[in-house]
Amino acid sequence: MNQRFYSLDVFRGATVALMILVNNPGSWSHIYAPLKHAPWHGVTPTDLVFPFFLFAVGNAMAFVMPKLQQGGDGIFWKKVIKRTLLIFLIGLILNWSPFVKWNGDGLEIKSLHNLRIMGVLQRIALCYFFASVIVYYFKQRGAFVTAAVLLLLYWMLCLVLGTPGDLFSLIGWFGNSIDKSILGEAHLYTGEGVPFDPEGLMSTFAAIVQVIFGYLVGDYIQKRGNTNENNTNGSYQMIASLFVTATILTVTGLAWDMVFPINKKIWTSSYTIYTTGLAIYTIAAMIYFIEIKKAKGFLLKFFDVFGKNPLFIFVLSGFLPRALGLIRIPNGLNDEGLPKYLSPFGWFYENICKQVPGIPENGSLVYAISMIIIYWAICYWLDKKKIYIKV
Structure with missing residues (x-):
């Protein structure tokens, strides 16, 4: 039998989504314990x-x-x-x-x-x-x-x-x-x-x-x-x-x-x-x-979209923050009087996510969830266009 199981696609997509979540906190200094690796x-x-x-x-x-x-x-x-x-x-x-x-x-x-x-x-x-x-x-x-x-x-x-x-x-x-x-x-x-x-x-x-x-x-x-x-x-x-x-x-x-x-x-x-x-x-x-x-439900479709281009979106989630890191947004001076800079993602965290009320982990988690939404939107667009990048 060669039956295709939708649940396996959802499993793969959910794993990719979790990879993005744990690899993209707003601050590595402020992470909820379940989102940290064991020491x-x-x-x-x-x-x-x-x-x-x-x-x-x-x-x-x-x-x-x-x-x-x-x-x-x-x-x-x-x-x-x-x-x-x-x-x-x-x-x-x-x-x-x-x-x-x-x-x-x-x-x-x-x-x-x-x-x-x-x-x-x-x-x-x-x-x-x-x-x-x-x-x-x-x-x-x-x-x-x-x-x-x-x-x-x-x-x-x-x-x-x-x-x-x-x-x-x-x-x-x-x-x-x-x-x-x-x-x-x-x-x-x-x-x-x-x-x-x-x-x-x-x-x-x-x-x-x-x-x-x-x-x-x-x-x-x-x-x-x-x-x-x-x-x-x-x-x-x-x-x-x-x-x-x-x-x-x-x-x-x-x-x-x-x-x-x-x-x-x-x-x-x-x-x-x-x-x-x-x-x-x-x-x-x-x-x-x-x-x-x-x-059925939105959550299943949400994860399934990630599963359509798993390796591509994982690579993009690693490359995009580094590439955007080359863009320097002025952010005042450091203790030595030299200019400080933020990347676009860094600016988003400092000026939006970090302002979330409560402990710093809240803002860091909001940033990570925002990254998931951004990459999901890319996956969704690719799926709508029937673009599946295979390796």
Whole structure:
């Protein structure tokens, strides 16, 4: 069966919308706790966004893989390599953007000597590539076994190569030294205060499994999820199976957390298992209400629009603020008597959002919601024009 599930499109679109929300606060100093990442171990709602997106990548793969398998090795490798390189390259370009920066009163080209190599899109590209190859050659059963091996292998590497007594800390985790040696310290993320990349090479092991699990669930839904009125029993059986699977994975992830802490920044195996369980819960609930109970409403259409151009709008949400940052609006003088400037988005936050009554987090949240509305309007226009930018 090749039934297309509207709920999967809504799931993907909602994930993109949440990505924009958590990545675009008015001020990084004023964020409500649920919209922050966990400092190290643990999970907040924000820590679910990226694994849910990778899970959605796997869901989508379940619908295109049959065509790639029918086309043979030549078509498969051409499609997968092209898409992988494009997504990775776009991620690199986004890291370099907007390509120039202000130096005094003039613009100069941004140097490449400290360009961050990895990032969200780069991780998506690598996970998509390896998951596609594993699924294509090993099929469903082999992909599941390979996923289990990857999770256990990553755990063993952490235990064997990590600093004794400090295996899962920022300093003791084994992957950081390997990322430094391969990528170079100058090309790593420095937001943790030291060179450390949360989308580094070693932590990609378990992230690949997120896509594989997404594929397996998407394949199961596609084959077993006939939501026609004449197949009500089959639909409920499929939903029940998803909830049971989600429960098993969630409990397993929590149990594993006791010896291998749930941690997004080093993407531990327990984190993969736990967040996959939560993603399946979400998908199952959406299928129940949207496909079986035929729920309708503006919110579903709102998220669906985001799902039509997910990668494009994610890239735009990263590029546009940086590009507009080159526009300088005078904003008085600093303590040294030098002129200060705001970007158009910065002016909008300072003069409108920041004036919202209450604690500063209110204005920061209003700004983030405003960004969602702006990018939704762009997605809506593209959808109306039937413009779908695929990579």
